[in-house]
Amino acid sequence: MDTLIHQYVLQNTYDELVGxxxxxxxxxxxxxxxxxxxxxxxxxxxxxxxxxxxLTMGITFTVYSEAGNIDRAWPFDIIPRIxxxxxxxxxxxxxKQRLTALNLFIDDLYNEQNILKDGVFPKEVLxxxxxxxxxxxxxxxxxxxxxxxxxxxxxRDQDGTVYVLEDNLRVPSxxxxxxxxxxxxxxxxxxxxxxxxILPVDDYPTQLYDTLAALSPRAGVRPVIVILTPGIYNSxxxxxxxxxxxxxxxxxxxxxxxxxxxxxxxxxxxxxxxxDVVYRRIDDDFLDPEVFRPDSMLGVRGLVRAWxxxxxxxxxxxxxxxxxxxxxxxxVPKMIRYYLGExxxxxxxxxxxxxxxxxxxxxxxHLDQLVVKPANESGGYGMMIGPRASPSERERxxxxxxxxxRNYMAQPTISLSTAPTLVGKRLVPRHLDLRPFILQSEKxxxxxxxxxxxxxxxxxxxxxxxxxGGSKDTWIVDTEGT
Amino acid sequence: MLSRxxxxxxxxxRYLERADNTARLINSITQVLLDLPLGVKxxxxxxxxxxxxDDLFLQHHSKANENNIVHFLIQEEKNPGSVVxxxxxxxxxxxxxxxxLPTEFWERxxxxxxxxxxxxxxxxxxxxxxxxxxxQVVERxxxxxxxxxxxxxxxIAYQFIKLGQNLExxxxxxxxxxxxxxxxxxxxxxxxxxxxxxxxxxxxxxxxAYQMYRRQVxxxxxxxxxxxxxxxxxxxxxxxxxxxxxxxxxxxxxxxHEIPMKLTRSTYRRLELAPxxxxxxxxxxxxxxxxxxxxxxxxxAISRQYFYLYxxxxxx
Numbered sequence: 001m002d003t004l005i006h007q008y009v010l011q012n013t014y015d016e017l018v019g020x021x022x023x024x025x026x027x028x029x030x031x032x033x034x035x036x037x038x039x040x041x042x043x044x045x046x047x048x049x050x051x052x053x054x055l056t057m058g059i060t061f062t063v064y065s066e067a068g069n070i071d072r073a074w075p076f077d078i079i080p081r082i083x084x085x086x087x088x089x090x091x092x093x094x095x096k097q098r099l100t101a102l103n104l105f106i107d108d109l110y111n112e113q114n115i116l117k118d119g120v121f122p123k124e125v126l127x128x129x130x131x132x133x134x135x136x137x138x139x140x141x142x143x144x145x146x147x148x149x150x151x152x153x154x155x156r157d158q159d160g161t162v163y164v165l166e167d168n169l170r171v172p173s174x175x176x177x178x179x180x181x182x183x184x185x186x187x188x189x190x191x192x193x194x195x196x197x198i199l200p201v202d203d204y205p206t207q208l209y210d211t212l213a214a215l216s217p218r219a220g221v222r223p224v225i226v227i228l229t230p231g232i233y234n235s236x237x238x239x240x241x242x243x244x245x246x247x248x249x250x251x252x253x254x255x256x257x258x259x260x261x262x263x264x265x266x267x268x269x270x271x272x273x274x275x276d277v278v279y280r281r282i283d284d285d286f287l288d289p290e291v292f293r294p295d296s297m298l299g300v301r302g303l304v305r306a307w308x309x310x311x312x313x314x315x316x317x318x319x320x321x322x323x324x325x326x327x328x329x330x331x332v333p334k335m336i337r338y339y340l341g342e343x344x345x346x347x348x349x350x351x352x353x354x355x356x357x358x359x360x361x362x363x364x365x366h367l368d369q370l371v372v373k374p375a376n377e378s379g380g381y382g383m384m385i386g387p388r389a390s391p392s393e394r395e396r397x398x399x400x401x402x403x404x405x406r407n408y409m410a411q412p413t414i415s416l417s418t419a420p421t422l423v424g425k426r427l428v429p430r431h432l433d434l435r436p437f438i439l440q441s442e443k444x445x446x447x448x449x450x451x452x453x454x455x456x457x458x459x460x461x462x463x464x465x466x467x468x469g470g471s472k473d474t475w476i477v478d479t480e481g482t
Numbered sequence: 483m484l485s486r487x488x489x490x491x492x493x494x495x496r497y498l499e500r501a502d503n504t505a506r507l508i509n510s511i512t513q514v515l516l517d518l519p520l521g522v523k524x525x526x527x528x529x530x531x532x533x534x535x536d537d538l539f540l541q542h543h544s545k546a547n548e549n550n551i552v553h554f555l556i557q558e559e560k561n562p563g564s565v566v567x568x569x570x571x572x573x574x575x576x577x578x579x580x581x582x583l584p585t586e587f588w589e590r591x592x593x594x595x596x597x598x599x600x601x602x603x604x605x606x607x608x609x610x611x612x613x614x615x616x617x618q619v620v621e622r623x624x625x626x627x628x629x630x631x632x633x634x635x636x637x638i639a640y641q642f643i644k645l646g647q648n649l650e651x652x653x654x655x656x657x658x659x660x661x662x663x664x665x666x667x668x669x670x671x672x673x674x675x676x677x678x679x680x681x682x683x684x685x686x687x688x689x690x691a692y693q694m695y696r697r698q699v700x701x702x703x704x705x706x707x708x709x710x711x712x713x714x715x716x717x718x719x720x721x722x723x724x725x726x727x728x729x730x731x732x733x734x735x736x737x738x739h740e741i742p743m744k745l746t747r748s749t750y751r752r753l754e755l756a757p758x759x760x761x762x763x764x765x766x767x768x769x770x771x772x773x774x775x776x777x778x779x780x781x782x783a784i785s786r787q788y789f790y791l792y793x794x795x796x797x798x
Contacts, residue, residue: 232577237577251578255486267484268483269488269638271791
């Protein structure tokens with residue numbers, strides 16, 4: 001046979017599709033066989049059809065640096081990434097455990113602070129945290145939950161172990177692309193879905209609605225839920241529209257809302273209408289000029305006041321970002337033990353915190369082997385991949401670390417797993433990660449799979465779409481029923 | 483319904499209607515040109531004057547010839563009323579309305595945008611290509627209207643779409659009638675009468691009204707009857723009169739409609755007093771200007787009532 005999948009050459013990584021001797025894994029066998037039945041021109045025709053569909057469906061994201069070019073077509077690779085359901089069940093349990101502990105931690109920090117008193121979490125880290133909001137001290141949100149929507153990045157190492165790379169619990173994005181990727185695949189490869197072993201993903205909007213509705217202060221009436229967007233120039237604007245559409249929520253900008261008598265209202269053609277829940281997609285800093293940055297044009301004056309009085313639900317709660325910090329991350333396994341009395345199901349990537357002298361010295365003397373990350377950046381900005389960096393770049397980071405040790409942590413370079421990706425006329429291995437989304441309010445829920453992001457450049461480990469990454473449809477495949 | 487959303491629906495609809503009407507107007511004039519007898523000159527500059535774009539045009543071009551004017555009306559990004567600009571603005575507005583409009587609406591507006599981006603420059607390569615491209619704009623716009631008609635609940639969002647469309651259409655119709663009245667015809671009635679007839683026939687055809695006109699009024703197309711039909715016919719859905727009726731219907735469903743409703747009704751009354759059949763075209767021109775001002779006042783009243791009710795300070 002001479003199809004593309006038979007010419008696929010593995011790298012020295014864990015591959016998600018094929019294992020030893022280029023043989024498919026149990027869960028990937030049907031896809032492997034399907035790919036084996038396609039020649040290049042057939043596959044390429046499907047790819048072109050997908051690209052045309054992305055263009056007309058207007059699935060886009062925005063790149064900050066390209067002013068004037070407001071959106072780019074969503075980069076999508078047509079070869080799906082597959083995870084066996086048996087493995088997924090364990091990952092799902094690990095994600096639920098993790099977010100439960102994180103929410104207990106945030107609630108503790110803003111109230112009793114027992115974890116500090118018991119010496120499990122160092123006071124210095126909290127003191128120097130950029131996202132700890134003293135304005136939120138003493139507040140008890142419903143269910144004790146602060147981070148209602150969390151996107152946790154998972155990676156798989158060479159030996160097949162799945163690690164947590166980071167937890168995004170400020171305003172994580174990407175879930176709409178997960179949903180659209182599946183729509184695209186079903187539109188263009190209907191035949192592979194006929195076996196019924198690929199689990200569906202499309203209940204997310206309903207689950208998100210339920211999660212948000214549970215935060216409404218007014219029981220018994222259908223809540224008015226709004227999605228607060230920074231507007232059309234935000235990189236995730238497409239997603240804000242998409243979720244509003246899917247949930248039947250109102251998509252609002254800051255100027256559409258007004259706070260009167262400590263209640264939040266939206267401006268409608270027939271007057272003011274009471275708002276019950278705000279799903280905000282604006283960072284804390286810009287949320288409310290009365291409490292945070294006074295120059296914010298995006299937020300709503302008085303929003304935090306209304307929330308504190310219990311007149312509106314906000315997801316994620318202001319201040320939840322305190323746990324979205326790569327130094328705090330290193331303490332999550334300890335938190336799980338502290339709050340839940342359990343061992344972490346999903347391990348962290350080993351991490352070195354530059355705030356500790358011995359760990360900093362290790363980092364500085366091993367810069368050529370480590371990935372260095374700033375504590376509070378997202379989107380892959382401001383990090384250094386040691387083995388790929390130039391000596392002068394490493395020198396620059398050494399300076400940054402010495403001048404602000406609390407803001408840096410380092411991890412060994414994980415050789416991310418790969419999956420076949422269609423590049424030019426060949427299937428080639430490309431590195432990828434996975435971002436599942438976890439919801440928590442009254443109940444806790446994990447997406448079936450998540451968004452697989454793939455580094456489209458050869459050898460690259462950077463998967464962020466803002467840095468030229470692409471994505472794949474993610475299949476959780478049930479092998480037991482077959 | 484959020485005030486901001488209402489405003490964007492309204493403008494999106496106006497922009498699409500303007501793109502469609504401008505495309506039809508250019509096509510109708512192009513058709514007329516082919517049939518004009520020697521000695522009758524159509525000045526393309528009439529078109530920009532009547533669309534109220536002459537000052538802007540002169541900032542960008544020195545010569546008011548066919549090429550420059552057509553380029554200005556189809557492609558010029560600096561002309562907010564050009565076909566390309568209108569479609570771009572309609573797309574920008576509908577991007578923010580994706581949670582309100584039928585899902586396919588965005589896909590098709592986006593498709594229209596991509597089409598005009600790729601093809602607009604082809605309009606320079608001669609009249610037949612231009613005709614083809616503008617017809618495509620009209621056709622794709624039709625499919626958008628069809629989508630709204632068949633897949634949208636008759637809710638508040640729908641009313642604002644309809645309001646925008648009908649205000650724009652009513653206004654453009656007065657301008658279309660104005661264009662035809664401004665063409666200088668030769669003294670000799672043997673040439674003048676059939677020329678005028680062709681002129682109006684082309685206009686009726688461009689707005690897909692010719693058949694309806696023939697059934698309603700007659701085979702011959704005389705200026706007075708045609709103008710009367712386009713302004714006052716109560717049944718054909720593009721006439722100014724019909725559009726005012728639609729506006730009234732929309733307002734009736736909206737809350738607190740007293741002021742815009744009153745203005746709509748007084749415009750309606752003025753419309754019935756059209757000085758048609760006057761020898762002096764200046765009278766008709768001034769009268770049509772007055773109707774356009776009335777329509778502007780309705781627009782202002784709608785903006786104040788529904789879009790800026792809670793705005794402090796000046797309106798944008």
